[in-house]
Structure formats: C-alpha cells, structure tokens
Amino acid sequence: MQRVNATPRPAGALEAMLLMLAAVLPVMGTLTMIPVMPLLFSHFAGHPHAQLLVPMIITVPSISMALVAPLAGVIGDRMSRRRLLIAATGVYALFGLLPIALESLTTILLARMIMGIADAFILTTANALIGDYFSGAARSRWLAVQSGAGSVMATLIILTSGFLGVFGWTGPVFLYALAIPVFAGLLLFTREPLTRSTGCSTEEQRAQPFPRGQMLFICAITLVSGTIYFLEPLQISQVFNQLGMHSSSHIGMATAVAGIGVPLGAWIYGRMAKQHIEKQFLTFYSVFGTGLLCIALAGNAITGIMAAFIAQIGNGMLIPLMLGWVIKVLPAQHRAKGMGLWHTFFFLGMFLSPVSVTALNSITGKLQDSLLIFAVMTLAIAITITLLSARTRGRVTIN
Numbered sequence: 001m002q003r004v005n006a007t008p009r010p011a012g013a014l015e016a017m018l019l020m021l022a023a024v025l026p027v028m029g030t031l032t033m034i035p036v037m038p039l040l041f042s043h044f045a046g047h048p049h050a051q052l053l054v055p056m057i058i059t060v061p062s063i064s065m066a067l068v069a070p071l072a073g074v075i076g077d078r079m080s081r082r083r084l085l086i087a088a089t090g091v092y093a094l095f096g097l098l099p100i101a102l103e104s105l106t107t108i109l110l111a112r113m114i115m116g117i118a119d120a121f122i123l124t125t126a127n128a129l130i131g132d133y134f135s136g137a138a139r140s141r142w143l144a145v146q147s148g149a150g151s152v153m154a155t156l157i158i159l160t161s162g163f164l165g166v167f168g169w170t171g172p173v174f175l176y177a178l179a180i181p182v183f184a185g186l187l188l189f190t191r192e193p194l195t196r197s198t199g200c201s202t203e204e205q206r207a208q209p210f211p212r213g214q215m216l217f218i219c220a221i222t223l224v225s226g227t228i229y230f231l232e233p234l235q236i237s238q239v240f241n242q243l244g245m246h247s248s249s250h251i252g253m254a255t256a257v258a259g260i261g262v263p264l265g266a267w268i269y270g271r272m273a274k275q276h277i278e279k280q281f282l283t284f285y286s287v288f289g290t291g292l293l294c295i296a297l298a299g300n301a302i303t304g305i306m307a308a309f310i311a312q313i314g315n316g317m318l319i320p321l322m323l324g325w326v327i328k329v330l331p332a333q334h335r336a337k338g339m340g341l342w343h344t345f346f347f348l349g350m351f352l353s354p355v356s357v358t359a360l361n362s363i364t365g366k367l368q369d370s371l372l373i374f375a376v377m378t379l380a381i382a383i384t385i386t387l388l389s390a391r392t393r394g395r396v397t398i399n
Contacts, residue, residue: 014189015133015189015190016130016133016134018182018185018186018189018190019126019129019130019133019190020126021182021185022085022089022122022126022182022186023122023123023126023127024153025089025092025119025122025178025179025182026061026065026119026122026123027153027154027157028153028157028175028176028178029061029092029096029115029116029119029176030058030061030062030350031154031157031158031161031233032157032161032172032173032175032176033057033058033161033169033172033173034058034158034161034233034234034236034237034255035158035161035162035165035172035237035248035249035251035252035255036161036162036165036169036171036172036237036248037054037055037058037237037238037241038237038238038241038246038248038251039165039168039169039248040054040057040169041054041238043168043169044105047105050105051358051361052355052358053105053109054105055234055354055357055358056109056112056354057108057109057112058234058354059234059350059351059353059354060109060112060113060116060351061112061113061115061116061119062116062347062350062351063113063116063347063348063350063351064113064114064115064116064117064119064120065116065117065119065120065123065343065347066343066344066345066346066347066348066350066351067120067344068116068117068120068121069120069123069124069340069343069344069347070340070341070344071120072084072120072121072123072124072125072340073124073128073339073340075121076121076124076125076128080192081125081128081129081132082125082129082186082190082191082192082193084121084125085121085122085125085126085129085186086183086186086187087121088118088119088121088122088125089118089122089179089182089183089186090179090183091114091115091117091118092115092118092119092122092176092179093176093177093179093180093183095111095112095114095115095118096111096115096173096176096179097173097174097176097177098111099111099112099170099173100170100173100174115176123343124340129190129193132193133193152263154259154262155256155259155260155262156256157175158252158255158256158259159252159253159255159256160172160175160252161175161248161252162248162249162250162251162252162253162255162256163248163249163252165248165249165251165252166247166248166249210338211329211338214329215329215338215341218322218325218326218329218342219341219342219344219345220345221281222322222342222345222346222349223345223346223348223349223352224349224381225281225284225318225322225349226345226346226347226348226349226350226352226353227349227350227352227353227356228285228288228349228353228374228378229288229315229318229349229350229353230349230350230353230354231292231311231353231357231371231374232258232288232291232292232295232308232311232312232315233315234350234353234354234357235354235357235367235371236255236258236295236304236308237251237255238367239295239298239304239308239367239368239371240254240255240301240304240305242367242368243298243299243300243301243304244300244301245301245304254301254304254305254308255308257305257309258305258308258309258311258312259312260309260312261308261309261310261311261312261313261314261315261316262312262313262315262316263316264313264316265287265312265313265314265315265316265317265318266316266317266320267316268283268313268316268317269316269317269320269321270320277321277325278385278388280317280321281321281385282382282385282386283314283317284314284317284318284321285314285378285379285381285382285385286314286379286382287310287311287313287314287317288311288313288314288315288318288378289314289375289378289379289381289382290310290314290379291307291308291309291310291311291312291313291314292307292311292371292374292375292378293307293372293375293376293379294306294307294310294311295307295308295311295368295371295375296368296369296371296372296374296375297368297372298368322342322346326338326339326342356374357370357371357374360373360374
C-alpha cells in the first residue's frame with residue numbers, strides 16, 4: 001500500500017463531477033469533428049490522399065489511445081494519478097486547440113495524435129481516481145451517474161459541434177477550450193487520495209492466473225465488434241450529406257436525434273443483462289445490422305435519420321455488454337491489465353473502421369453500397385450466432 005498526501009476531507013460531489021467532466025474529454029476528442037466531416041473533405045480536397053487522411057482527423061486520437069492506454073495504466077499505478085490527470089488535461093487543451101492555427105493536414109494529424117496520447121492518460125487516471133476517492137455505494141452511484149451522463153454529453157457535443165460548423169471546419173475545435181476550466185478545477189479542488197493500493201500480493205496473483213485464452217478471444221471479438229460499432233458514428237454525416245443534408249448544423253441535429261437511440265440501447269441491455277452472452281451479442285448484431293441495412297438503403301434524410309436511430313440502439317448495447325463480459329471473466333487482481341487490453345482493441349477497431357470503408361469505397365464507388373456490404377456481414381454474424389447457439393442447445397459457448 002502506497003501512502004500519499006491525505007486529503008483534508010472526504011471526497012464529495014465536486015471531485016466526482018470534475019472527474020466525470022475529465023472522463024468526457026476523450027469522448028469529446030472523438031465526436032467533436034464528426035458533424036463537419038463534409039467541410040473537412042471540402043477544405044482538404046486538394047490533398048492527394050484526402051479520402052484516407054481526412055477521416056483520420058477523427059480516428060488518429062483513437063489509435064493513440066489504443067497504443068498508449070496499457071502503458072498509461074502501468075504509469076498510473078506507479079505515479080500520482082492526480083498529477084498525471086492534471087498534466088494530461090493541460091496537454092489535451094493545448095493540442096486540441098492547436099489545429100485552429102494550422103493549415104497542413106499532416107501537422108493537424110500530428111496534433112491530434114498527441115491529443116490522443118493525452119486522452120489515454122485521462123481515460124485511465126480519471127476512472128482510477130473515482131475508485132481511489134470513493135468506495136461501496138458511493139462509488140457505484142457515481143459510476144452510474146457517469147455512465148448516464150456520458151451519453152447525454154455525447155449528444156450535446158455533436159449538436160453543439162454542428163452549430164459551430166457554420167463558422168467553418170475550425171468552429172467545433174473551440175470546444176476543446178472546455179478542457180481549460182476542467183484543468184483549473186482539478187488543480188484547485190482535488191487532492192491526493194489518502195491511500196492507494198499499488199497491486200496484489202504475489203500469492204494472490206498466483207492463485208488466479210491471468211486468463212490469457214479468454215482475453216485473447218474477447219479481444220478478437222472486441223476488434224470485430226469495435227470496427228462495426230464505429231461505422232455509424234464515423235460515416236453517418238457523410239451519408240446525410242449525400243442524402244441532401246448539406247448544413248453542418250442540420251447534420252449535427254440529425255446526428256443528435258439518432259443518438260437518442262444510445263441510452264435506449266443501454267436500457268435494453270439492462271433488461272437482458274442476465275441472459276447468456278450469445279443472446280446479448282445476437283441482439284446487438286441483429287439490431288445494428290438492421291439499422292445499417294436501412295442506412296444503406298435510405299433514399300432521403302428522414303429515412304436516414306430513422307435508420308441511424310435503429311443503429312444507435314444497437315450501439316447503446318455494445319459497450320456495457322463488452323464491459324460486463326470482461327469484468328466477469330477477469331479476476332480482480334488482473335482487472336486493470338485486462339481492461340487496458342480491452343481498450344486497446346476497442347480503439348483499434350475505431351481506427352480500422354474508416355480504413356475498411358475507404359477500401360470498400362474504392363471497389364463499390366459509393367458509400368451506401370459499402371455500408372450495404374457491412375450490413376450483410378453484420379447480419380451474417382447474427383445468423384451464425386443463432387445457428388451456433390441452436391447447435392449447442394443453450395450452452396454458453398463464448399462466456
């Protein structure tokens with residue numbers, strides 16, 4: 001057990017709210033630029049590799065998080081998590097805002113990459129500090145609030161980004177300035193937790209070895225599911241644009257309306273959380289595949305919004321589904337290591353998603369045709385799960 005400077009009073013709502021706001025920053029780093037994707041393509045149309053590199057403005061932070069998150073977790077166990085969080089929030093604000101002053105697509109991607117590294121440290125330390133500051137019912141309550149607030153904040157971020165898009169593609173970038181008051185709040189109103197465990201005993205670790213085989217399988221499923229999961233968030237603004245919706249504010253509102261499906265999907269998951277994992281995945285792939293199929297076949301903006309809403313219901317299920325699976329499989333002393341691996345493969349899926357779409361677009365020539373192929377693949381996975389479940393007669397095969 002490592003002793004650090006004691007906080008003069010128990011942590012309360014202020015600390016919890018600051019940590020939750022910090023935890024939203026990596027989400028904002030990903031979502032903020034989505035409504036202005038058409039503007040980004042237009043602005044960088046002269047770049048020889050624009051079709052590949054412009055989507056990476058959104059996905060480069062995710063690949064940085066994927067690569068750095070395990071290292072960030074290790075460092076966070078050995079150093080002051082509070083200081084790491086404060087430093088990472090400052091770096092996030094600086095490099096998040098930097099593209100306002102940049103014109104080169106290459107340097108913008110570099111700034112976004114460094115912001116993604118900061119995201120990795122924010123992601124690991126903010127959640128760890130909630131565990132350090134709170135315990136028992138208080139910890140459960142704040143984690144529940146964080147989960148619910150996250151989806152609401154994501155919708156508000158997309159909506160605000162769409163409105164700021166009227167000022168050009170740099171308009172939404174100013175949202176990263178929200179990290180500045182979070183930085184100040186963390187610096188002024190948080191203290192080091194009283195005590196922090198730096199690990200389990202050697203005997204404990206030997207008692208329950210790290211489940212390598214199960215985690216390898218989970219990571220493979222996470223990579224596939226993550227690639228599919230990000231199809232709708234990363235491509236829907238382009239679909240709306242091709243369906244005749246050219247205003248970034250309208251795209252932001254349409255995306256926000258579709259995003260209402262996320263908390264609905266999370267609620268549906270809660271109703272079926274005790275079911276076998278195959279049934280949970282079957283529901284996700286069925287619902288998301290149906291939504292993606294409708295997006296691919298949509299002929300106007302209204303049907304596109306309705307289709308995106310269905311897809312987002314599926315997306316609302318996936319993250320709690322995956323997290324619940326990982327937590328159930330991992331022994332407590334290996335949970336941080338396992339969660340770091342899970343985040344790595346999830347964000348790798350985010351990186352691979354637009355790359356896969358770009359590759360298919362070069363063959364099909366049309367985004368909706370590419371999404372149609374993905375829809376068929378997604379529904380095929382659902383059918384495969386159904387057949388495997390029937391063959392095993394109800395036994396749990398992937399849990």
